[in-house]
Amino acid sequence: MAKSALLGSSLAKKYWMALTGLFLSIFLVVHLAGNLVLLGGQAMAEDFNAYAEFMTTFPLIKIASYLLYASILFHAIDGILLTIQNRKARPVKYHYENPSANSGWASRNMAFLGTVMLLFIVGHMATFWWRMKFGEMPIDAVGQKDLYTVVATYFTTASTAWLHVLLYVVAMIAIGFHLWHGFQSAFQTMGVNHPKYTPVIKKVGYVFSVVIPALFAVIPIYMFITQ
Amino acid sequence: MKLDANIPSGSLGQKWSSHKSSIRLVSPANKRNIDVVVVGTGLAGSSAAASLAEMGYNVKAFCFQDSPRRAHSIAAQGGINAAKNYQNDGDSVYRLFYDTIKGGDYRSREANVYRLAEVSANIIDQCVAQGVPFARDYGGLLDNRSFGGVQVSRTFYAKGQTGQQLLLGAYSALNRQISKGNVKMYNRHEMMDVVVEGGKARGIIARNLTTGEIERHGAHAVLLCTGGYGNVFFLSTNAMGSNGSAAWKAHRRGAMFANPCFTQIHPTCIPQSGEYQSKLTLMSESLRNDGRIWVPKDKKDAEAIREGKLKPTDLPEEKRDYYLERRYPAFGNLVPRDVASRAAKERCDEGFGVNATGQAVYLDFSSAIERYGKTEANQLGITNPSKEKIIELGEKVVASKYGNLFEMYDKIKDVNPYKSPMMIYPAVHYTMGGLWVDYNLMTNVPGMYALGEANFSDHGANRLGASALMQGLADGYFVAPYTVGDYLADEIRTGAIDTNSEAFEKAEADVVERIDNLINSNGTRSVDSFHRALGKIMWDKCGMARNAEGLKEAMTEIKALREEFWKDVKVPGRKDMYNPELDKAGRVADFLELGELMCLDALTREESCGGHFREEYQTEEGEAMRDDENFAFVSCWKYNDEPSKAELVKEELTFENVELKTRSYK
Amino acid sequence: MNLTLKVWRQNGPDDKGHMEIYPVKDINPDMSFLEMMDVLNEELISEGKDPIAFDHDCREGICGMCSMFINGEPHGPERRTTTCQLHMRSFKDGDTIVVEPWRSAAFPVIKDLAVDRAAFDRIQQAGGYVSVNTSGNTIDANAIPVPKQNADKAFNAATCIGCGACVAACKNSSAMLFVSAKVSQYALLPQGKVEAKERVRKMVNQMDLEGFGNCTNTGACEAECPVGISLENIARMNREYLSASLSSAE
Incomplete structure (x- = not known):
């Protein structure tokens, strides 16, 4: 399925971008909900660990997570294919361009922002996901894998903790910009454009793209400051 | 030589339908073996090419622009007339016919005009079926407006872009046939000559404008849908590329040129602002419904305005001369185009002009703004509104009617027309003259047809507003596709045209020689400098008002200019690649001949009618004096070595259905 | 100066x-x-x-x-x-x-500054028309009422002058605004509905063949369009194409 859709028309490729993008946005909310538990500190460490355990073992969630991995890959590969095609469509570049006169920065840099995010996701998964699944984990008081301690160490006591926080925040900024354009753009691509509702969708998108990454970013900053 | 217009017998209303049913047909199997060349892809060309291809002929269509959609029909603003009587205001085919004949000052052919009125309703049906988005009312039905001072509302429109929408409709029909392979489209190709062999049109020589290649295209019929020649004046509302070359080449190959001096000069154009100016922009005629035209009463005031010392808004009411209202109290600012244009010229010639160049008059909306403002205030129930409030409300009303035109004016002149009166001046807009055609739209060269503005047939000495689009589409969709078949019925045994014949060889050699002469001329003056000089002669001596002396001078001057051109023109670049200067040079060379013929025609037409005003033939009040006794004919010119030696052949006009009357607007 | x-x-x-x-x-x-x-x-x-x-x-x-x-x-x-x-x-x-x-x-x-825009013509030839013969024997123009709102929208889409500024402005050289304007004009009118699905498929296919880039919804085309063709048309085309793809047998 993936192959034929990717080889399909330019519009089909865009539909997939939009659908996977929106799906990933929903995932962000779920992920954030879990992460916010971290703000409870050591007191809620066991709750966080229980949540992490649930997320990695419950069958339905597992299926969803494979869908998620596929989406990330799909979104990235599709994006790369589109970008290659776009580059080919203008082999000779302009000598001088003034694009800020007609379009927003984020909308013109989706591929760049996406690349930043992809690099982050790789690092992020290596640090937490891989270790949770396949690495050695400390065990908490009730015998769960103690992801809380791993996270806390990473952002507070590790020698390069400040760098971890900084990279995390940069990545969240990238996500914010990517969503700033991507959220409403996905609706336009799916054909949703209405004089009444589009302004609302845009506003929701802007709020979403600021609030969600900001809340993500607050967690390591908070942990770092209150260590 | 005698010209036969081949008008079918029978009563006026029966002519077309009986002719159509008695016309010979070509069987589908034979159509496949017949080639038709269509030159030009405006309304007439696109619609003809699409229709003929749909009928089964092999069509080749040519346009010099980069796409058929660029043809200058696209720029028509106002609308298209059709005798639909949707408004139930008493319109009919006869009324449209009558208005057109009368508007043309009785210098057009009754039968042709009647047919035009007859098929006008089909045009609207056809265009709507094609998805042309005409303006509609809230009931979802088509809207109409009135136009050009006629007494009914019969003009269909699509905002101020009717020409664009109609052309894109014809273009879509053309595209459908191109995609089916029935039309082969040649963009960026210019017709360089018509090939006439054995007395019949047998094809064309074309030049690929991107590569400079010369091509031969054989055909059993050649349709010239190449528009008018208004650019002979250099400055006109035509597109920069609009040219008279195809018609002129046809003329040189034997086709008669009819009424070349009939030129329409549109009164409401944005005036020239400097020597560098390349073209003039039309402001829709509808502006005269609400604008009042004036110049200062006192020459000193006019001078002060020209020098920028005085603003028009500072001039009090009593120091203004609303000359149209003064001269023509019955029609006022709504007199026909030719009358309004001449009156503006008269004032400016007398030294009352208001532009820095002295060639402009004011079109003032302040009274309209005030009037509408008061009405609006009444409707809103505002008692004792302030002057500011009235003006604010009035401006809104005016904006809703003419907003896009005011915006356009502001963009070009950088003057806000709500606050300061517009400046306008007449400009060349349309040419009623063109290739002579018979009832079948065939020129006197068998197999060669002329459609749309390229022919002379329907508008007489003056064209009514919103009638050009009607004629282009009528000719292309509904007339030529039938009548061409009548001629082609004899061509089914001819077989493919041999493009290696002597006639093709000779025509191509002529074309190549001429291009070589241009590119190798090594002179000192640019093509545009000659074009400007020609334009000035034409405008001064064969423009809005003409006299024998001036016309004779013009002919001598044009001849001299032409000789100078061939000696001293400088065409840069190469002939074997894209070279717009070379293309232009060829067109200007033709204008330098056509201009002279126009003067000759104007000189021999010793009367004033429609767009042709001879100063010697006017009443004491300065109104046109038509001479039906001696000049109720079409002047058809036969080429004879050079323009001044052209031979005049008359096609007498007989009027069996209308009575000839003098137009009066007093 | x-x-x-x-x-x-x-x-x-x-x-x-x-x-x-x-x-x-x-x-x-x-x-x-x-x-x-x-x-x-x-x-x-x-x-x-x-x-x-x-x-x-x-x-x-x-x-x-x-x-x-x-x-x-x-x-x-x-x-x-x-x-x-x-x-x-x-x-x-x-x-x-x-x-x-x-x-x-x-x-x-x-x-120099002159370019070949024949690609636009070919896209129009792929389906930018209503398949009706030019006989003039169609039904009366007023037999097909069109709601004013749709007629106006169709008109606005139809005012595209085909200059190619949208392609020039787009960082991807996408022709979506141009193509969607024509698709929209016909999709909004009853005359064009009959072959709407076929049309959008053919026109998009031709657009892809010509080597234009993809739409990233930057909005540069709309901002630079000299006649103000709206992005709404692109959304409409996305919709039309989606429904054509879902309903087609292919």
Whole structure:
């Protein structure tokens, strides 16, 4: 399925971008909900660990997570294919361009922002996901894998903790910009454009793209400051 | 030589339908073996090419622009007339016919005009079926407006872009046939000559404008849908590329040129602002419904305005001369185009002009703004509104009617027309003259047809507003596709045209020689400098008002200019690649001949009618004096070595259905 | 006004091309941009140099032929304005103005600033029409009422002048605005509905074949469009294509 859709028309490729993008946005909310538990500190460490355990073992969630991995890959590969095609469509570049006169920065840099995010996701998964699944984990008081301690160490006591926080925040900024354009753009691509509702969708998108990454970013900053 | 217009017998209303049913047909199997060349892809060309291809002929269509959609029909603003009587205001085919004949000052052919009125309703049906988005009312039905001072509302429109929408409709029909392979489209190709062999049109020589290649295209019929020649004046509302070359080449190959001096000069154009100016922009005629035209009463005031010392808004009411209202109290600012244009010229010639160049008059909306403002205030129930409030409300009303035109004016002149009166001046807009055609739209060269503005047939000495689009589409969709078949019925045994014949060889050699002469001329003056000089002669001596002396001078001057051109023109670049200067040079060379013929025609037409005003033939009040006794004919010119030696052949006009009357607007 | 022009010169499709600098003097602010180019060309001709080739025709903003990328934007800095309607008063004395052709793989340069936009014609030929013969024997025009709102929307889409500024402005050289304008015009009218699905499939397919890029919804096309064709049309085409793809047997 993936192959034929990717080889399909330019519009089909865009539909997939939009659908996977929106799906990933929903995932962000779920992920954030879990992460916010971290703000409870050591007191809620066991709750966080229980949540992490649930997320990695419950069958339905597992299926969803494979869908998620596929989406990330799909979104990235599709994006790369589109970008290659776009580059080919203008082999000779302009000598001088003034694009800020007609379009927003984020909308013109989706591929760049996406690349930043992809690099982050790789690092992020290596640090937490891989270790949770396949690495050695400390065990908490009730015998769960103690992801809380791993996270806390990473952002507070590790020698390069400040760098971890900084990279995390940069990545969240990238996500914010990517969503700033991507959220409403996905609706336009799916054909949703209405004089009444589009302004609302845009506003929701802007709020979403600021609030969600900001809340993500607050967690390591908070942990770092209150260590 | 005698010209036969081949008008079918029978009563006026029966002519077309009986002719159509008695016309010979070509069987589908034979159509496949017949080639038709269509030159030009405006309304007439696109619609003809699409229709003929749909009928089964092999069509080749040519346009010099980069796409058929660029043809200058696209720029028509106002609308298209059709005798639909949707408004139930008493319109009919006869009324449209009558208005057109009368508007043309009785210098057009009754039968042709009647047919035009007859098929006008089909045009609207056809265009709507094609998805042309005409303006509609809230009931979802088509809207109409009135136009050009006629007494009914019969003009269909699509905002101020009717020409664009109609052309894109014809273009879509053309595209459908191109995609089916029935039309082969040649963009960026210019017709360089018509090939006439054995007395019949047998094809064309074309030049690929991107590569400079010369091509031969054989055909059993050649349709010239190449528009008018208004650019002979250099400055006109035509597109920069609009040219008279195809018609002129046809003329040189034997086709008669009819009424070349009939030129329409549109009164409401944005005036020239400097020597560098390349073209003039039309402001829709509808502006005269609400604008009042004036110049200062006192020459000193006019001078002060020209020098920028005085603003028009500072001039009090009593120091203004609303000359149209003064001269023509019955029609006022709504007199026909030719009358309004001449009156503006008269004032400016007398030294009352208001532009820095002295060639402009004011079109003032302040009274309209005030009037509408008061009405609006009444409707809103505002008692004792302030002057500011009235003006604010009035401006809104005016904006809703003419907003896009005011915006356009502001963009070009950088003057806000709500606050300061517009400046306008007449400009060349349309040419009623063109290739002579018979009832079948065939020129006197068998197999060669002329459609749309390229022919002379329907508008007489003056064209009514919103009638050009009607004629282009009528000719292309509904007339030529039938009548061409009548001629082609004899061509089914001819077989493919041999493009290696002597006639093709000779025509191509002529074309190549001429291009070589241009590119190798090594002179000192640019093509545009000659074009400007020609334009000035034409405008001064064969423009809005003409006299024998001036016309004779013009002919001598044009001849001299032409000789100078061939000696001293400088065409840069190469002939074997894209070279717009070379293309232009060829067109200007033709204008330098056509201009002279126009003067000759104007000189021999010793009367004033429609767009042709001879100063010697006017009443004491300065109104046109038509001479039906001696000049109720079409002047058809036969080429004879050079323009001044052209031979005049008359096609007498007989009027069996209308009575000839003098137009009066007093 | 005295200005410095930096103009793209390319002597034919196979030439590599380069920017060249030309000083222009005594320019009247009331001149249109193309008239300024005329002045420069007259000068080049008198100096025995090759004038700059550019496309233009009606010079009143409707034919869609003029096509210059001026100071980093198609048709220059003014909104809702074609190159021919751009006037020199939009610039300041002493300005340097950069002029380039539309750049897109689908619009190869013919010479200097003139490009070949035949790709647009081919997209229209792929399906930009209603399949009706030109017999004139169609039903009466008023037999098909069209709600005014739809008629107006169809008209707005139909005002596209086909200049290609959308492609030139788009960072991806996408032709979506152009194609969607035609698709929308017919999709909004009952006359065009019959073959709407077939049409959108064919036109999009042709668009892809021509080598245009993809739509990233940056909105640059809408901002630069001289007649203000709306992004709404692109959404409509996305919808039309989606429904055509879902319903097609293929």
